[in-house]
Structure formats: structure tokens, C-alpha cells
Amino acid sequence: MTRRQVRGRLPVVLVLPAVLGLAFLLVPLAGLLVRTPWTSLPTLLSAEVGEALRLSLVCASLATICCLALGIPLAWLLARSGLPGRGFLRALVTVPLVLPPVVGGVALLLVLGRKGLVGQYLDAWFGISLPFTTAGVVVAEAFVAMPFLVISVEGALRAADPRYEEAAATLGASRWLTFRRVTLPSVLPGVVAGAVLCWARALGEFGATITFAGNFPGETTTMPLAVYLALESDPDAAIVLSVVLLLVSVGVLAGLRDRWISGPS
């Protein structure tokens, strides 16, 4: 079937809700831009904004790297290993997606906190205490964002043709070599798309971060936290912060899209 055959009159039942959906997503953003106090913009952009933005970008990127390092093998395990109970495991992996982030933050405190199940030993043996540190922000963001990466990569793996891997195996390649040289390159678009989603989710993360890592300027105050607190005293500053975050994230995502994710041409 060629593309030409599916074309025809655009069905209203699809176009109308599609346009409504688009408006629903874009109008609030437009509202933000309209309400932005552009004239007082320079005075509202303090050093703290730069600090929060830098912290946000660094933490979201580190969280994405952690997710890639742990998430790709996990996705491979779910898609390829033939492990019993994979379906159940896959459902469990998506739990952080449905969990309210604040609950995720409390769960992290109960496990990795200073008095937590694992955290008490980290503290006693190594003197490591994650809450209220920048590392804690990365942990909270990775916890919330990893399912996006795993699901995306696993979907790509399941859709990939296993015959190439089988061919590599018949030629004597080990499973690790096959994974590196055959599997991974074939699912690269899925990995990149997952990483981008993961990064975007980490960048906007609020609930788990403020609950697990707390809020202290320069250490754990990322942009979403700064926006929330600014909203309490100075809504204009909050709008400016939001617009800055919006522009930076859209800029990064658009840049990535041009370079990495080629749309249907």
C-alpha cells in the first residue's frame, strides 16, 4: 500500500477533536506568554534564576545518564531475556508513572533517607546521606523519569527484527557483542526518544524532588521548586521563571529533534 491511497478528504470527526486537543495544549502556554511582564524581565532575572536553571539542567542531564545506564539493560531484560513473570515485572516498572510524585518522594525517604531501610547503612558505613543534597535531586528525578526510558526502549526492542541478532549469533558473536554491535544500533532511535522524554520529565519534576531532596537555593532548588515558591510571594517572578524554563526546554528539544530524531520525511 502506498501513501497516496490513504489520502483523501480529512474526516471531521478526527480533525475537530485534534484541533481542540492542540488548542487545549497550546492556549495555556500562550496565556503564560501573554501575561509575561516583558518590560520588567531583566530585573526579575536574578542570579538565583541562573543558579536554579543551571541546577535544573545539570540534574536532569545526570538523571538521564543514570536512567540510560540502568534503563537500557532493564528494557533488554524485559524484552529479550525470556525471564518468567516478565509481564508482571513490566507492570511494576511503570508504577512510578502512576504514583503521585510526592508519594514517590516519601517512598525514597523511607528507603534512602537517613533513617531509611538502605539509607541508614549508607549513613553509618559511608557517611552518605542523600536527602537535602544535589545527588538527592538526581535520585528523585531518575526515579520518576526512568519508566519513560524503559518503556520507550523496550517497545523499540520488541519491534526490532530479531533475525539480525540470530544471524549475529550464528556467526559466533556472544550475546554481549550482539547487544552492543547489532541490537543497540538498531534501536537507537527508540533510545534517543526515550532519553529525551526522560530528560523532559526530569526537568519538570517537582513533587518527588521537594519531598525527598528538600529545597535549598544552589543545592536543591531546581526551576520547578523556584517557580512554586515564587508563586507564593511574587507571581510575576514565577511567570518569568516558567517562561525561561519553557524557552530553554523547547530550545533543547527542538535542537535535539533536528539532530537526532528525524521525523517522517
Next chain:
Amino acid sequence: MRGVLVLALLLTGCGAPAATSDSGKITGGVTVFAAASLTETFTQLGKDFEAANPGTKVKFNFGGSSALAQQLDQGAPADVFASAAPANMKQVTDTKTITDVPRTFARNELAIAVPKGNPGKITTLAGFADAGKKIALCAEQVPCGAAAKKVFEIAKVTPAPDTLEQDVKAVLTKVSLGEVDGALVYRTDVKAAGDKVEGVTFAEASQAVNDYPIAPLAKAPNAAAAKAFVEFVLSDKGRAVLGAAGFGSP
């Protein structure tokens, strides 16, 4: 229709307290925006109010007073606002979202909260200056943070906090989980937290007392019930519940 309704509400809202008019019976839902530190007492008062006025249903939105004031200024549909500090009430009266004169119904002061057993050995405000200890405070935007700033100024202590939380209950959670060695919360919060948290009183607290004002909203959807709820909180019965939780009377 809607215009008439709004006009009617404006007329009753701006008038004298004689507005409990017609049948005199209070019914319907009442939405109360209240400071996080009022969570336990107001939940109780809401139940008592419902029992005293069959047919009413009190709904609460608890949060940091400044966040609530912000939501009200943006037009959140509420009937009553109870703030933990006059400053946040002023945010709402300045915009004419509340036109009645707010009345003080309770007072509260800060106390040092430490996890059970006081592992960090914090017994005075000076302990908060130790960077080696984990300290949680409220952000300055919320009343407990503003009060904390004041007591530290009076005590001439520069605190070394590890986190500035968005409301007093978030601070208390960090203490009850043992994640911080010390925090400043309200006396009533220490009491409400039970035996997971120990309270330490300090002399400077009495110099930074928080007044809690309450008022019905100018555009309260249920103006009669809003007024009735405010009166209920200010009544002897309301005072008794607040007093039992450790609030001082105005």
C-alpha cells in the same frame, strides 16, 4: 442569572452581619481555605459545625498561607480564609477579595521540634547555627518561615538550614521521619505530631507570636454559611477546640 447572583452576594457580603437573614437555617457546602498548621483543629471544627448545622458540608483546602492567599486572589471559589499570619490575610484584603475586617481567632508560637530522643542534641536556637546538623525551616514566604526569621534575629543566631520547606507540615514530616536533627515549627504542630516528635520551648518564641486571622470572602458562594462558620470558630466551642490543641487565645 449569574449577574443577579453575584450582585446578591455582593450586597449580602458587604452588609452588616445581619445577613443570616430569611429562614436563619444554614445549609449547603462551605469551602474553607486554612493554613496547614490548622489541619487537625479545623478538621475537628468542621465536623462539629456539620453536627451543629445538619445539611451543611465543610470542605477544606489546607496549605501554606501564602499559597492559599495566591489561589484566592486568582479567584479560587472559597467561602472562608483562615491564615496563619496577618501578612497573608493582607494579600487578600488588598485585592478586595475579602472586604470584611478579619478577626483574630488564635495565636501560636514557634517551638523547636526534634526527632524522638533528640539525636542531634539540639536544645537551644544556637544549635541551629551548626552546619554539621541537618536543619529544616519553613521558606520565608510562609508565616512559619517569617516567624522563624524573626526569632533568629532576636536571638542573634544565623541558622544553617539544609532545606526550606513549602509549609509547616512538610517540615514536621522531615522531623518525624528523623531526616533532620532539628526544625522550627509551631507549638501546636509538635503537639499534633504525637510521640514521634519532641518539642523544646525557647525564650525568644514569645517575641514572635503569630496571630491567626479569619474572614469570609467577599464573593463567598455560600455567604450565610461562611459567616456562620467564622462565628463558630470564634465561639467558645471553637476556642475550646483550638485551646485543647495548644493555640493561645487572642
